[in-house]
Amino acid sequence: SCDPLKKPDHGSLECHHPLGDFSYNSSCTVQCEEGYELTALDSVHCTSAGLWSAPLAACKAVRCGAVPRPAEGSVSCDRAPAELTAGSRCDFQCTEGYVLEGSPSTECLPQGLWSEPVPKCKGKTAGNCRFLVPGEHTEIHIPIGLWLQTKLFAPTFSACEPLSSPENGSMDCSHGAGIFTYNTSCHFSCLEGWSLNGSRVLECSHSGAWSASLPTCEASDQASYVSVGIAATSASLLSTASFLLWLARRF
Numbered sequence: 509s510c511d512p513l514k515k516p517d518h519g520s521l522e523c524h525h526p527l528g529d530f531s532y533n534s535s536c537t538v539q540c541e542e543g544y545e546l547t548a549l550d551s552v553h554c555t556s557a558g559l560w561s562a563p564l565a566a567c568k569a570v571r572c573g574a575v576p577r578p579a580e581g582s583v584s585c586d587r588a589p590a591e592l593t594a595g596s597r598c599d600f601q602c603t604e605g606y607v608l609e610g611s612p613s614t615e616c617l618p619q620g621l622w623s624e625p626v627p628k629c630k631g632k633t634a635g636n637c638r639f640l641v642p643g644e645h646t647e648i649h650i651p652i653g654l655w656l657q658t659k660l661f662a663p664t665f666s667a668c669e670p671l672s673s674p675e676n677g678s679m680d681c682s683h684g685a686g687i688f689t690y691n692t693s694c695h696f697s698c699l700e701g702w703s704l705n706g707s708r709v710l711e712c713s714h715s716g717a718w719s720a721s722l723p724t725c726e727a728s729d730q731a732s733y734v735s736v737g738i739a740a741t742s743a744s745l746l747s748t749a750s751f752l753l754w755l756a757r758r759f
Contacts, residue, residue, distance in 0.1 A: 510534065510554035518544045519567035532556055540567035543594035543618040569593040572616035580606045581629040594618040602629035666716030668692065676702045677725035690714045698725035 509531040515521035516538060523536040535553040540546055548565035555561055574589045575598045585598040592598075596616040602608050610627025617623055668688045673679040677698040684691025692712040698704050706723025713719065 510558055510560050513564055516564065516566045530554060536564070538565045538567070543570055544568060545570050570618060570620040572596065572620055572622055575614065575622065576626055578602070578626055578629050581608070592616050600627050605632060606630060607632055666714070668712035668716050668718050671710070671722060674698070674723060674725045677704070688712060696723050701728055702726060703728045
């Protein structure tokens with residue numbers, strides 16, 4: 509007969525004895541627990557010489573391969589590279605200025621494979637922002653740092669014709685993107701005794717045209733009456749003075 513066999517650590521042993529326990533022609537098969545693998549053939553049999561056909565296989569932990577470090581990043585595992593067995597975990601991080609594309613961690617599976625592929629570290633970008641802005645657009649490139657580049661679309665607007673305060677009035681403007689450019693608005697008012705003829709507010713459109721014509725300040729009716737009275741009085745005084753001067757010369 510052959511020496512009795514015992515089940516290996518982290519495994520099981522199943523034997524078949526046709527002529528007696530561990531005697532000639534007995535055969536034994538080893539199976540390993542999940543996460544472990546055989547170190548030799550899974551089956552042995554007892555020979556006529558009373559020896560087993562081969563040493564009994566043991567069960568050793570399945571190991572996953574070393575995890576490579578992603579470019580512009582780092583990897584940190586909870587066990588040493590030679591001890592990355594089932595259940596081991598590795599975490600990934602990117603250097604400043606880069607973002608992780610993929611899973612931030614991976615786990616060693618019982619089959620000796622990693623649950624997730626190694627992620628990539630990609631440079632941060634501003635993304636694609638789309639919005640509608642009136643006017644013509646010019647594409648410009650602005651470098652950020654040593655490796656990033658952001659595309660901006662800067663609107664260029666047609667300027668409106670510069671305005672000036674109307675006679676006997678004033679103008680107050682609030683400029684948008686620039687002086688007398690798109691979104692500029694100008695408010696007009698007249699001095700006391702004068703009334704505004706036209707729009708009180710003018711706005712510059714993206715096409716470079718004002719929303720209305722420049723207003724004017726015209727004398728109000730009351731101011732006209734005062735002016736006529738002053739003119740008549742002045743004429744009367746002038747006539748009186750001329751008559752007195754004529755009399756003085758006669759005598």
